[in-house]
Amino acid sequence: QCKLELVVGSPASCMDLELYSTQEELLGRLDCDEALLGSYPVTDGCRIHVIDRSGARIGEYEDVSQVEKYQIADSDYDKRPESLRSFLRQRQWGRFDTEGAQQRAAEQQQRQAQEAAMAATIPLGARCQVRVPGQPCKRATVMYVGTCQTDFKPGYWVGVRYDEPLGKHDGSVGGRRYFECQPKYGAFVKPQSVTPGDFPEEDYGLDDE
Numbered sequence: 601q602c603k604l605e606l607v608v609g610s611p612a613s614c615m616d617l618e619l620y621s622t623q624e625e626l627l628g629r630l631d632c633d634e635a636l637l638g639s640y641p642v643t644d645g646c647r648i649h650v651i652d653r654s655g656a657r658i659g660e661y662e663d664v665s666q667v668e669k670y671q672i673a674d675s676d677y678d679k680r681p682e683s684l685r686s687f688l689r690q691r692q693w694g695r696f697d698t699e700g701a702q703q704r705a706a707e708q709q710q711r712q713a714q715e716a717a718m719a720a721t722i723p724l725g726a727r728c729q730v731r732v733p734g735q736p737c738k739r740a741t742v743m744y745v746g747t748c749q750t751d752f753k754p755g756y757w758v759g760v761r762y763d764e765p766l767g768k769h770d771g772s773v774g775g776r777r778y779f780e781c782q783p784k785y786g787a788f789v790k791p792q793s794v795t796p797g798d799f800p801e802e803d804y805g806l807d808d809e
Contacts (some may be wrong), residue, residue, distance in 0.1 A: 601633070604650060620647045644738050668707035712755055718791035719745050719756040726796040730760055730789055738798045739763045740787075743771065743779035748788065757788045 601612035617630035622645035708745040730738045744759030771779040
């Protein structure tokens with residue numbers, strides 16, 4: 601019974617055991633705690649059926665909202681010397697790394713200032729060349745320059761209309777329209793990926809009969 605406890609989860613003291621044959625015929629009850637399994641008419645394929653008398657219900661603890669939990673006040677947890685919070689505080693990791701957080705904030709502000717300066721050099725309507733890491737060089741027209749509110753990561757973005765259908769959208773993202781273009785011709789890239797200049801549209805001969 602103690603071995604079965606690890607399998608079925610019921611306490612050994614709350615088990616009733618029954619032995620069934622391969623034809624699902626009840627061969628008897630295993631009700632003698634001192635008897636060995638071999639003393640019963642056990643053959644290959646027999647099944648031991650466990651009856652749980654503990655009162656537990658199947659699935660009783662699958663809904664964790666019904667399980668009583670131990671809760672500790674935040675102020676009391678903050679005083680514990682061997683908690684995860686104490687561990688992070690001692691090493692100044694995570695939210696306790698105030699110096700690192702200030703440094704990351706300063707770096708973020710510096711990056712945004714650099715992006716703003718780059719974006720200021722990119723005029724609307726200008727022809728440009730777009731070089732995104734891991735992608736081939738593309739030619740496009742600048743259709744939008746600025747921030748994109750909540751649709752993108754923070755910072756400045758440049759909306760371009762590619763000369764070929766190599767983009768992702770038609771100038772609208774998340775239900776908000778930033779510029780007009782044909783489907784699959786529009787894209788947003790970071791200012792550092794855009795080089796404005798004299799980049800005329802290339803003739804690929806697609807209109808030739």
